[in-house]
Amino acid sequence: MKRKIIALTLAAAAALTALTGCSEKATGTVATDGSTSMEEVIGVLGEAFMDDNEGITFTYNPTGSGSGIQAVQEGRCDIGLSSRSLKDEEKESGLTETVLAYDGIAIIVHPDNQVKDLDVETISKIYKGEITNWSEVGGKDSEIVLIGREAGSGTRDGFESITETEDQCKYRQELTSTGDVITTVSQNSDAIGYASLASVNDSVKALSVGGVSPSESTIKDGTYVIQRPFVLVTKNDTKLSEAAQKFFDFATSDDAVELISKAGVVAAK
Amino acid sequence: MKNKKQILETAIHGIFLVLGLITVGSVLLITIYLVIAGIPAIREIGLFKFLFNDTWKSTAQPPSFGILPFILTSIYGTAGAIILGVPIGFLTSVYLAKLAPPKMRSVVSSAVSLLAGIPSVVYGLVGMLILVPGIRKLFHIPDGSSLLAAIIVLAIMILPSIINVSITALEAVPKEYEDASLALGATPIETYFRVSFPAAKSGIAAAVVLGVGRAIGEAMAVMMVSGNAPNMPSLFQSVRFLTTAVASEMSYASGLQREALFSIALVLFLFIMLINAALNFFLKRSKEG
Numbered sequence: 001m002k003r004k005i006i007a008l009t010l011a012a013a014a015a016l017t018a019l020t021g022c023s024e025k026a027t028g029t030v031a032t033d034g035s036t037s038m039e040e041v042i043g044v045l046g047e048a049f050m051d052d053n054e055g056i057t058f059t060y061n062p063t064g065s066g067s068g069i070q071a072v073q074e075g076r077c078d079i080g081l082s083s084r085s086l087k088d089e090e091k092e093s094g095l096t097e098t099v100l101a102y103d104g105i106a107i108i109v110h111p112d113n114q115v116k117d118l119d120v121e122t123i124s125k126i127y128k129g130e131i132t133n134w135s136e137v138g139g140k141d142s143e144i145v146l147i148g149r150e151a152g153s154g155t156r157d158g159f160e161s162i163t164e165t166e167d168q169c170k171y172r173q174e175l176t177s178t179g180d181v182i183t184t185v186s187q188n189s190d191a192i193g194y195a196s197l198a199s200v201n202d203s204v205k206a207l208s209v210g211g212v213s214p215s216e217s218t219i220k221d222g223t224y225v226i227q228r229p230f231v232l233v234t235k236n237d238t239k240l241s242e243a244a245q246k247f248f249d250f251a252t253s254d255d256a257v258e259l260i261s262k263a264g265v266v267a268a269k
Numbered sequence: 270m271k272n273k274k275q276i277l278e279t280a281i282h283g284i285f286l287v288l289g290l291i292t293v294g295s296v297l298l299i300t301i302y303l304v305i306a307g308i309p310a311i312r313e314i315g316l317f318k319f320l321f322n323d324t325w326k327s328t329a330q331p332p333s334f335g336i337l338p339f340i341l342t343s344i345y346g347t348a349g350a351i352i353l354g355v356p357i358g359f360l361t362s363v364y365l366a367k368l369a370p371p372k373m374r375s376v377v378s379s380a381v382s383l384l385a386g387i388p389s390v391v392y393g394l395v396g397m398l399i400l401v402p403g404i405r406k407l408f409h410i411p412d413g414s415s416l417l418a419a420i421i422v423l424a425i426m427i428l429p430s431i432i433n434v435s436i437t438a439l440e441a442v443p444k445e446y447e448d449a450s451l452a453l454g455a456t457p458i459e460t461y462f463r464v465s466f467p468a469a470k471s472g473i474a475a476a477v478v479l480g481v482g483r484a485i486g487e488a489m490a491v492m493m494v495s496g497n498a499p500n501m502p503s504l505f506q507s508v509r510f511l512t513t514a515v516a517s518e519m520s521y522a523s524g525l526q527r528e529a530l531f532s533i534a535l536v537l538f539l540f541i542m543l544i545n546a547a548l549n550f551f552l553k554r555s556k557e558g
Contacts, residue, residue, distance in 0.1 A: 036521055062523065143411040150497065151328040152521035167329035172412050172507050173496040176517045180493075187402055190411050 027055040028243035034068020034081030037154025041263035056243045078244035080233035097231045101265040104197040104219035104227040106206040110189040115139045119210040124163040129170035145172045147193035159194045198264040307535030310528035325499040327526040334529045342502040343511040347484040350423035358431030366439040385429035393493030396422045414496035416508045427480035438472020471555035478548040488512035511537040
């Protein structure tokens with residue numbers, strides 16, 4: 001009886017190994033720290049990773065990109081998470097960035113809106129309240145209704161930092177989910193809003209920005225500008241722990257692509 | 270034998286006591302937690318600045334945490350809902366308690382109970398899809414999400430509590446009063462408004478306070494129709510209530526922002542305590558009177 005159990009266990013272990021392609025079972029913890037905007041994507045990845053690797057605990061500390069980078073530098077976490085590229089001096093100080101995904105933010109309007117294209121500067125002026133009427137940008141004569149997200153939202157943070165409108169947006173509505181933004185814009189012919197590209201559907205129209213319409217390919221090649229990278233930050237001179245390395249490999253593998261797109265961003269792979 | 274029975278009795282007493290204490294314990298726990306969680310941010314920001322500053326920019330650099338717009342919006346919104354809802358609710362209850370034929374009464378009563386059972390997110394959804402675009406078209410404003418939309422939704426939501434409590438109050442008026450009035454030559458309508466209403470006054474006041482409590486504590490429905498921008502209240506502007514201020518930012522808040530949200534919850538809690546005290550006062554008086 002006992003022998004049978006052992007044999008079974010071995011067989012199961014062999015099967016698992018064959019599935020995951022790893023030679024030994026790692027234990028330990030993977031600590032990540034950083035960008036609050038990456039909460040969703042890192043949550044999805046972490047969950048799937050823990051399901052596949054029993055015995056490894058995955059933690060995520062949402063502190064913000066800056067603190068995440070600092071935390072990995074000081075060795076307080078295994079992998080730092082940043083929703084912006086590393087600055088040159090950060091790279092010089094011995095950090096490496098690996099782009100995990102790109103967060104593309106679509107600018108959406110009602111399908112009946114005649115406006116098809118805006119450049120970043122105009123979008124920024126619209127959101128700052130310097131342009132208030134659609135006729136000023138080639139639309140019909142009606143007031144522009146600004147729809148945004150609540151303070152603290154990753155999408156809002158991303159949109160405002162790319163368009164350089166931090167704390168200056170004159171929102172008419174601050175909604176708490178991407179779905180709410182899309183529904184509201186689809187119902188108001190004068191509304192403009194922003195939402196992560198993955199969730200945009202036919203009920204609204206995504207504007208092209210500076211002549212480039214948003215799509216996975218234009219986000220990946222960088223021509224669509226309202227986007228930012230989601231970056232995994234690691235230290236050059238310190239080797240990752242076995243568990244952390246395993247997570248890193250998993251997150252950058254082909255298997256993770258689908259999970260990453262499920263979280264509403266474009267995988268870098 | 271007798272002893273065994275006694276033990277059983279005591280045990281059951283004990284169980285009931287524990288069950289009763291669960292409620293008391295929950296109230297105490299929530300109160301204590303809210304106070305502990307709500308005080309630090311108020312200390313850091315300053316009570317006066319927190320309550321009376323009119324700018325809320327929780328993630329700006331530097332942040333500004335003034336909740337005056339939320340307090341005023343909650344007060345205006347509730348007052349508006351009461352102004353719209355109480356006359357409708359009260360007159361409905363007069364009709365149901367005194368005038369309606371039994372068949373009609375049963376139809377309307379079941380509609381009222383149904384209204385009470387609709388989840389608030391459904392009120393919000395209908396408001397968002399019908400009321401908000403309607404207001405936008407009707408008043409020719411760029412966006413219909415506004416204090417007005419919230420007031421209308423709240424007014425409908427408080428109708429069931431107002432109607433039900435008012436009916437109970439009106440039905441509790443001794444029949445002799447009304448008979449006497451009718452015998453003196455007053456018409457039925459005169460009787461209801463001059464005799465029944467004054468006699469049921471405190472019960473109806475309790476109904477109003479109950480409506481206030483329901484309106485001020487509602488979050489989901491108003492969040493979906495009011496736009497949530499932290500403006501000072503104005504009828505056609507997007508506004509944010511105390512409840513929605515907590516709910517809308519909680520999911521991603523951190524640090525002082527999160528603590529300040531707890532402080533808002535504490536302020537809301539104090540409001541509701543006040544309303545409850547008022548309710549108890551009116552209910553007591555209605556029993557005595």
